[in-house]
Amino acid sequence: MTGAPPRGVARRSVLRGALAGGAALATGGLLGACGVRQDAPRIATDDRWRQFAGATINLISENTAPTAAIAANLRPFTDLTGINVNIVTLELSALVQKVALDLAGGESQYHVIYADPYQVLAPYSKGLVDLRELATQPGLPEFTGWDDFIPTQLDAAGRFGDRDKIFAVPYDCPTMIWQYRADLFDKYGARMADDLGFDPTPGLDRTWDEYLRIARWFNDNADEVAYGTGHQAKQHDSLMCDFSNVLWSYGGDYFDNGTEVGLYGTTDPGPCRLGSDQAIAAAEFYQRLLSIADPSSKTWDWNGLAPALSSGRIAMCVNWHEYAAANEKAMPGRFGYAPLPRGPVRSANHYGGCGIGINGNTQPNERMAAWLFVLWATSTQTQLANLKSEAGGGTPTRQSVYDLPEVRAAEHRPSAMPNILAAPAVVTAWQPENIGLRPKIPMWNECDTAVYTQLSKMLAGDSSPADTMRGAATKIDRITARGWAA
Template sequence: MTQRGVIDRRTMLRGAAALAAFSGLTAACGGRQDVARVATDDRWRQFAGATVNFVSENTAPTAAIAANLRPFTELTGIHVNIITLELTALVQKVALDLAGGESQYHVIYADPYQVLAPYSKGLVDLRELANDPRLPGIEGGFGDFIPTQLDAVGRFGGDAVYALPYDCPTIVWQYRADLFAKHHDRMADDLGFDPTPSGERTWEEYYRIARWFNDNTDDVAYGTGHQAKQHDSLMCDFSNVLWSYGGDYFGDGERVGLYGTVEPGPCRLGSDAAVEAAEFYQRLLAIADPSSRTWDWNGLAPALSSGRIAMCPNWHEYAAANEQAMPGKFAYAPMPRGPVRSANIFGGTGIAINGNTLPNERGAAWLFANWATSPATQLANLKSDAGGGTPTRTSVYELPEVKRAEHRPSAMPNILTAPAVRKAWEPANIGLRPKIPMWNECDTAIYTQLSRMLAGDVSPADAMRETATRFDRITERGWVS
């Protein structure tokens, strides 16, 4: 996960409307030559000798796959080039590839907000490949993917599936279990409630726990820390509070987050619930580690794992680093509740296939995308020393060895978060930012105003109302398609 950048989408979209026609034209004119198809009854080996280019952000599953491509090569005879880029650079290169009618990148790490929402017309509907009798289908079918994740990362505006769920980082409550156990009885007496973290604790109780650590123990410097840098991370951190208070970015936020839209309607950040959430967030950050305003997720994670803070909200896949730093001293829970619900922002991404691919290129790309998201590969990633990303498949979590790993000692430390993230992924608890083509600009607007609020330059109410005004200006400009 990286800061969401903005590119010249109009330039890209001048070519997007004719992607399919342009692809066929270049093939007919000999501009590109398709890979060969081998005569074989083995559906996994029919494109042996082909090369597939996969462009990805540098994520945990990609690192694990890159470190162990031999099983795929032995299965298919296909060579895979993996190109890892910072996300903004990835989006720029993919947009140019799509606009030019090219398929330099056959398989694409399709961020829902920077790739899927603006460029879905340039991607393949994977249902066509999954149902092609000449190609291997998805083991367990689309239904084996966690449903909220398939919708959030795979769909845009309809039933088509443009990407298979590939990674699933989700913000959960991470805390020093040893310190909560050490001080449990005293905290409970002082605070008047059981301080053990869970999805039933409220944000007000989280605030009081953090302040208790500030005032009553030298075990840590601060009770809580946050990823409150003027950056995408600040939007993520605040969104958990916003949704829990009943606020949202647009009306019908569940639909906009799951399926996406080009026309989200008026922004709702000026509502009483959004202002109340901002007021609480400002108050919470006032007692948090002061360095929170300089941290994104990568700054916050070592603050927890080094013993500087007692707890924080952060992406669940930092569990492996926590366990390496202080084995056995951490635990994980769903985010606290606000007046309406517990909300846990989901940051997952899928992998897609370039719509400019020629028929056999597309088949080879499908073999890789299918294999890379298969249960066996996700289990291997989970065990990998090079990666450690957590699965997007229900069947993997149901494996006996994975269930055993949810408890210490665990050879799969990220799975220690499984009880928390399973709860977080339930429809009532998952937090989904708006899946709209213009989200990058909206993202910048919200974290800029929040940063001004935390600096004391604007009030929470003014920050929310100004952001709502900016959102409306952005979305009213519409989207060229």
């Protein structure tokens, strides 16, 4: 979304930083011509990591924090394996097009694929390798780490349909949480509590209605900020992401069995449920919330919203957690992070993470070489290095990284790993009862467009919440009725 320069600073912006360690990076295609396909060489050696020394593998990725960090420091992988890596970075829509062509054409120009769950994994899982087969293949380094990945992330980013297969390893994990000016909450907390009649401290005890009241209080009483809240409500995927947190918290969803569809995916989700009373109530609340938010919210996606918070324009917002690094750079020590407020049913925190998988068209040796890269790129050691990287950042998808003493220490200021300051909030957000998962279906991209288009009409005053939700449901039913043939 799934979801963070990188996602830790700007969720989908261009990679920066020098590339080191033999990485070759292109923005549209690989360096050199493809030529006749030949399998990678394999060397007789007792070192399981170096049996494909001299091979070259190609990674295609969206511009994300882990890829930025890995591209800037590939030398450890090259030294370990002798394998060269080319990295192609693209915006997600362009990546999807190239991956679709590569898989459909029987090619393997890209060996390792950034597998967005909704635009790559769901429609093209049949073209990806079941990674469990490589994890148990004799002659390769032993892998026993499935249980180390955050369980909800492994399901949401790695599986589609068949729960026994894993097509991608969790690679990044942007998640929407409550980000706020802790210094202003400290300054005004007692006064807000007296005026509002409740403790305004952000967290799971707060409700969305209380969030709105806190935002309105800042509008009326605090000179330090222009508005209490801002939102990523541009006519864009960001609007669907922002609204979905409220939808799920109200007990609404896009389809029946929404959690199952979000975790495991399906090609036939059944009727859209956006016309339900719960979904309409969520839309009514969202309309009220946006009416008191910064008016520029309707022009912002996540990259527009983030600087509004970090520059001091708004007191709080809902955004991807990996913007913590940018917040801390702009105004060190002034921010706090918490799970999102509750609706009538629960707190729901939108997960936007993705995995990396392997092209099913790869030949035997290059497939194993690609697996070595996947192992290394998602290892505890590499995720820790990414967390510390100035070129990237990101946050880990393995529990073992969060358990390291130096990472636990970094959860408190002063922190050399500013994104980890959001760890307590996101660890709570990833719990099964709190995670928010959009539908993992092959046709989701079209459905997404239908949702944010209808919501934009509502926010412009051209449609009521009820008509908005029912209209979106009708459009989605037409999309899903066409089915999917990959």
